[in-house]
Amino acid sequence: MPTIAAVSTPPGEGGIAIVRVSGPGARAVAGAVLRTAAGSAxxxxxxxxxLAWAVAQGGQPVDEVLxxxxxxxxxxxREDVLEIHCHGGHAAARQVLSLCLEAGARPAGPGEFTLRAFLNGRIDLVQAEAVLDVIRARGDAALAAHQALLGGELSREVAGWQEDLGRVLVCLEAFLDFPDEEDVGEPEMDRLLADLDRVGAAMDAKLATYAWGRTVRDGFTAALVGPPNAxxxxxxxxLLGQERAIVTEVPGTTRDAVDGWIQPGGVPVRLxxxxxxxxxxxxxxxxxxxxxxxxAEEADCVVLVCDGARAPTAAERVEIASQTGPVLAVANKADLGRAGVAALAEALGRPPLEVSAVTGEGIPALTAELARRAGEMGAGGVxxxxxxxxxxxxxxDARAAVGRASDLLRTGGFPEVAxxxxxxxxxxLAGLLGWGTAEDVLEGIFSEFCIGK
Ligand SMILES: Nc1nc2c(ncn2[C@@H]2O[C@H](COP(=O)(O)OP(=O)(O)OP(=O)(O)O)[C@@H](O)[C@H]2O)c(=O)[nH]1
Ligand SMILES: [Mg+2]
Structure with missing residues (x-):
């Protein structure tokens, strides 16, 4: 294994930057690059x-470091790792990194430190992915979920199912090894089937968490859609608490989609x-x-914004009626009156949420509703x-195979096939944890990482 080095902190100015070195040559890099103030190793x-100095090959000090x-x-x-905490900013970190490269390390690829942690068996692939997602987490819910994954919670469940299926296999195969003896006994078979059912149900419950997991990872997208000037x-x-988009009294002001994130109830929502x-x-x-x-088509929820102070025009009614999918209807401009609310309710088939972007009236109810819908994407709080x-x-894939195996055993099919x-x-399941994963798949996963992770 070659020794790798990279700046592990983000580029730009900051108090400190960390250059990380990993591999069998890390000790030699330390010997070549670091000196005490007195000039000794x-x-x-x-x-x-x-406390040390990073020095060039001729001994000239480059930066004071920890x-x-x-x-x-x-x-x-799991390899020898050296971290050099130098001054932040462009020059210091880059120079200290060059010193490490001159001392025999090669530049690390994207996610290569984490890839090594995986290849050396310290973490599995789910945990390696969680490292990336913890770094990227936008909201508290995303952070909590990915910390749980990083801590190995999903991995332990998966390993548990592997063991359970392994035990069923041992029984089945014992029978297959001695086919001359009588069939798998009935109580025995009942037990195997009950075990398979239990594992299958646990897998189903886990699969049902995906909608929620996807929401906490990618966020929940709510599109603000509706007639001009609404x-x-x-x-x-x-909602963002900042003047993000241009507002004028001219209908047709917005052209490009403009977005921003809020975090009602800890769930990231992209507006x-x-x-x-x-x-x-x-x-x-x-x-x-x-x-x-x-x-609007791609959003998880369409916030249909209408002017509640006046009745919708015929053209607006057509647009309102054409919104399908999960729609959250809002009658805006409540501060100007509610003359249009009844007509909107009729066009929508249900009463809209009455709000005012100007006074803030109804906004907490709108955020609460967004949080509820985002959280509803699945079993929130898993x-x-x-x-x-x-x-x-x-x-x-694993669940489907377990289902086919138990169907076979129930209907008297060949135990070999089961x-x-x-x-x-x-x-x-082993593939889920990354064991035996092909190199190109791994490369794809780790290419998402930044250099230095
Ligand atoms: N009184 C009142 N005026 C509002 C309210 N919301 C928006 N307005 C005004 O309505 C006009 C249009 O507001 P925008 O936010 O630009 O409307 P829009 O729906 O984005 O319009 P387009 O981008 O043209 O589709 C502006 O003059 C706003 O100040 C509200 O709740 N109360
Ligand atoms: Mg606009």
Whole structure:
């Protein structure tokens, strides 16, 4: 294994930056790069910070640093790891990194430290992915879910199912090895089937957490859609608490979709403001309307914003009626009166939420409703939900194979075939944890990481 090095803190100015080195040559890098103020070698005591100077090959001091020596296997990668805490900013970190490269390390690829932690068996693939997702977590719920994954909660459940299926297989195969003896006994078979049912039900419950896991990972998208001038951009600004989008009294102000994040109830919600829906001969506006419709189609929820102070026009009624899917209807401009609310309720088939982007009236109810809908995407509050499509697909494969195996055993099918299904289920679970994963799949997963992670 070559020794790798990278700046592990984000680029830009900051108090400190950390250059991380991992591999069998980390000790040699420390020997070449670090000196005490008196010019002697720095003693590498495990997990003790030492004040030192990073020096060039001729001994010229480059930066005063703190060094941290973490010999393997008790390190992030299980290899020898050296961290050099230097001054933040562009020059210092870059120069200290160059010194490490001159001392024999090579630049680390994206996620290579975490990849090594995985290849050296310290964490499985679900945990490696969770490292990335903890770093990216926007909301408290996302952080909690990914910390649970990183802590190995899902991994332990999966390993438990692998063991359970393994026990069923041992029984089945014992029978297959002695086919001359009588059939698997009835009580025996009942027990095997009950075990398979239990594992299958647990897998189903886990699969049901995917909607929630996806929401906490990717966020819940709510599109602000509706007729021109209804106050969509004003509502966006009010919800974000900042003047993000342009607001004017001119209908057709917004063209590009403008977005921002809020976090009601700890769940990240992405709000997207869009162009007012109407037929327009203006090419730019027409393109904006086309984009607005696409955003609405892809959103988890459409916040249909109308002017509640006046009755909707015929064209607006058509637009209102054309909104399908999960719609949260809002009658804005409540401060100007409610003359249009009844007509809107009739067009919608239910009463809209009455709000005012200008006074803030009704806004807490709107945020609460968004939080409720975002949380409703699944069993909110699950400890370790499935957060990635890769998890869902692997678990679905395993679940389907368990189902086929128990159907076979129930209907007197060949136990050999049932056994092979159960082997398939165990392989799918192993794949979920990343064991035996092909290199190109791993590369795809780790290429999402930044360099230095
Ligand atoms: N009184 C009152 N005026 C509002 C309210 N919300 C928006 N307005 C006004 O309505 C006008 C249009 O507001 P925008 O937020 O630009 O409306 P929009 O729906 O984004 O309009 P387009 O981008 O053109 O589709 C502006 O003059 C706002 O100040 C409200 O709740 N009360
Ligand atoms: Mg607008």
């Amino acid at each position: 720095v003693a590498l005591e495990p997990r003790v910070a030492a 060094s941290l020596w973490m010999p393997g296997p008790a390190s992030y990668t 106050g969509k951009s004003s509502l966006l600004n009010r 997207v403001d869009t162009a007012g829906l109407r037929a327009s001969r203006d090419r730019v506006e027409a393109e904006g309307v086309r984009r607005a419709r696409r955003v 400890e370790a939900p499935l957060t990635r499509e890769r998890h869902r697909a692997a678990l679905e 056994a092979s299904e159960l082997h398939g289920a165990r392989r799918a």
